[in-house]
Amino acid sequence: MEKFDVAIVGLGVFGSAAAWQAARKGAKVVAFEQYEFGHVRGASHDTSRIVRTAYDAPEYVSLAKAAYKDWAELEKDAGVKLLTVTGGIVVLPTDRAWTSGVKLTDYTASLDVNNVPYELLSAKEARKRWPQIDIDDGTAAVYTADTGMAHAAKTVMAMQFVARARGAVLKENTPVTAVVPVSQNKGVIVKTNKGDFQASKVILAADAWVNKLLAPLGAQIPLTVMQEQVTYFKPENPSSFDPGQFPVWLQVIDGKTFYGFPTFGEPTIKAARDLSDNFMTPEDRSYVPSPKLLDELTNFMKGFISKDHKFEALRTVTCQYAVTPNRQFILSALSNHPDILVALGAGHGFKFAPVVGRVMAELAIDGQTTEDLSKFGVQQSPVRSNL
Numbered sequence: 001m002e003k004f005d006v007a008i009v010g011l012g013v014f015g016s017a018a019a020w021q022a023a024r025k026g027a028k029v030v031a032f033e034q035y036e037f038g039h040v041r042g043a044s045h046d047t048s049r050i051v052r053t054a055y056d057a058p059e060y061v062s063l064a065k066a067a068y069k070d071w072a073e074l075e076k077d078a079g080v081k082l083l084t085v086t087g088g089i090v091v092l093p094t095d096r097a098w099t100s101g102v103k104l105t106d107y108t109a110s111l112d113v114n115n116v117p118y119e120l121l122s123a124k125e126a127r128k129r130w131p132q133i134d135i136d137d138g139t140a141a142v143y144t145a146d147t148g149m150a151h152a153a154k155t156v157m158a159m160q161f162v163a164r165a166r167g168a169v170l171k172e173n174t175p176v177t178a179v180v181p182v183s184q185n186k187g188v189i190v191k192t193n194k195g196d197f198q199a200s201k202v203i204l205a206a207d208a209w210v211n212k213l214l215a216p217l218g219a220q221i222p223l224t225v226m227q228e229q230v231t232y233f234k235p236e237n238p239s240s241f242d243p244g245q246f247p248v249w250l251q252v253i254d255g256k257t258f259y260g261f262p263t264f265g266e267p268t269i270k271a272a273r274d275l276s277d278n279f280m281t282p283e284d285r286s287y288v289p290s291p292k293l294l295d296e297l298t299n300f301m302k303g304f305i306s307k308d309h310k311f312e313a314l315r316t317v318t319c320q321y322a323v324t325p326n327r328q329f330i331l332s333a334l335s336n337h338p339d340i341l342v343a344l345g346a347g348h349g350f351k352f353a354p355v356v357g358r359v360m361a362e363l364a365i366d367g368q369t370t371e372d373l374s375k376f377g378v379q380q381s382p383v384r385s386n387l
Contacts, residue, residue, distance in 0.1 A: 004030045004169075006364045007190045007199035009176045009213065011037065012044035013152070013350055014343045015205035016159035017357025018364075020074070022203075023166035027365050030197055031168060032190070034175035034209070037160065041282070042207055043319045044156050046230070048264045049350040050248055051083060052147040053116045054090050056106035059375045061114040063352055066371055068146065070354030078158040086262055088147025088248035089126060094140050102252055107142045119143040132246055134306045139251075147248050149264055152350065159357070179204070179213050181337050188339050201364035205343045208282050208322035217337055221330065221344065221378065224323045227280045228347070229289045230272040231297055233311040238267035240309060251304065258300050268314055273297055275323070275347070282320065289316035321347035331359055331376040342378055 006022045008015045011033035019031040035041055051071070053064040075082050092104045104120075111118050119142075126141040127133060135141070160170055171194070178191040179202050188202045204210050208225045235241055246262040246269070260271035276293050280286070294316055305311060323346050324330060330344040343360050345352065355371065362369040 001189075001196055001198050004028045004197060004199040006201050006203065006361070007031070007188070007197060008203045008205060009179070009190070010034075010205035010207060010209070011156075011160065011170060011172070012042045012205065012207060013156050013159070013353040014207075014345060014356055014360075015203070016044075016156050016163065017353045018203050018205060018343065018360045019163040019168045019170060019357075020077070020159045020166070021354075021357040021361035022364060023163045023168040024077070025361055025365050027361070029163065029168035030199065031163070031170050032174045032176050032192060033170070033172045035173065037170075037172045038153060038157070040287075041285075041320065043321060043347065044152055044350070046152050046317050046319065048149040048261045048270055049152050049155075050088070050147070050250070050259065050261070051150050051351040052088055052144060052248070053111065053114070054088065054107055054118065054142055054144045054147060055110055056102050058110040058113045059372065061110045061116060063355060063371060065114060065116065067352045067355040070358055071150070074155075074158060074162070074354050077162045080154065080158050082150050082155050082158060083148050084243055084264065085146060085148035086243045086246075086248050087143065087145045089121070089141040089143050089250070091126070091135050091139050091141045091249065091251035093138055093253065104140055104142065111142070111144070116144065116146075130246060132240055132306055132309055133249070133304060135251070135304065143247075149243075149248060149261055150350065151265075155353070159353075176206075176213065178216060179340060181217075181339060186339075201339050201341065203341045203343060203360050203364055205360075207344065208320055210322075210342065210344065214334075214342075217334065217340070219334055219336070219378075221342070222325055224279065225281055226276060226321050226323070227278045227285050227287075227318050228272065228274075228276055228321050229278075229293055229316050229318045230270055231294060231316045232266075232268040232270050232314045233301065234268050234314045235309055235311040237309065238263050241269050253300070258297070258304070269311070271297060271301055273300075275321070285320060287318050289318055323347050329376040330378055331356060331373050332378045333363065334378060
């Protein structure tokens with residue numbers, strides 16, 4: 001049985017980042033993806049993802065600041081530009097009852113604590129700067145200049161490329177059926193449909209499938225899985241929505257969050273509702289967009305985009321969210337099995353991926369990390385062990 005320093009289960013963006021970062025540290029790495037590389041069954045495919053420091057909790061702002069440095073390292077290592085910085089706004093109500101629990105001051109306080117510069121714009125000031133939007137006077141916008149976009153599929157491919165270049169062994173179409181601790185602090189056996197592998201540490205970046213591997217270990221992480229969707233709209237005048245002319249944006253309204261992008265690689269603007277509550281399991285996912293959610297998003301966009309700018313929906317793409325309670329990241333070892341680590345992003349982790357890969361590699365190889373992960377421990381529900 002071949003032995004490795006680090007084994008990684010799942011090669012979405014978190015697993016691919018961990019493979020790259022562990023290989024950068026000189027570790028002998030093997031990683032497994034149950035489907036083909038570039039598949040659409042998870043949450044790391046398609047095009048644009050938001051990259052931003054604007055968050056309503058300081059621990060995420062801190063980690064996002066660190067992520068920008070790792071994004072730069074990834075671009076340098078791969079020789080590919082992955083980030084497009086556009087500036088971005090978070091639009092929140094100022095004069096109506098709070099139904100989401102998120103306040104404007106949550107964002108500004110978290111940015112202040114981390115010394116991240118921002119502008120607080122009234123609705124009138126935001127409309128003047130970006131006449132393409134039509135937010136009402138009961139809102140305000142937090143603008144951060146460092147907000148931008150990453151190309152999702154290109155990012156994952158770049159991570160896998162540089163991981164291989166540094167010696168990592170990446171295996172597609174190789175489902176992991178079990179991870180079995182050898183004994184306390186003696187490593188783990190990773191069982192696959194193509195044989196068994198031994199590693200000193202295992203990083204589980206299996207997202208919605210992670211509990212299948214945790215249950216035999218007597219652990220289970222509370223997860224809610226749902227099918228999400230994004231829609232690409234074609235404006236009459238796409239150049240008005242080009243990066244530099246139009247920001248990445250996010251708006252909380254009536255307890256729901258919508259977000260979107262300027263044009264990116266094609267003459268369309270992409271938008272979506274976050275957390276649609278379209279519940280499912282990976283096994284019964286339909287991959288068919290919900291007409292109800294599309295109607296909801298289209299109606300929102302008719303109010304958000306100025307009536308001077310006409311648009312039509314072109315296509316809708318689905319993805320999968322695996323959401324933890326309070327959407328908390330999990331970046332930690334299992335308390336009863338310290339050789340097994342879990343990395344979960346709760347449906348908002350792509351922007352953090354390069355730093356998440358680094359901290360997971362540091363935990364696996366060094367036993368500690370330079371980043372503060374105190375808020376990102378394992379939320380574990382006990383289940384009967386099969387061992």
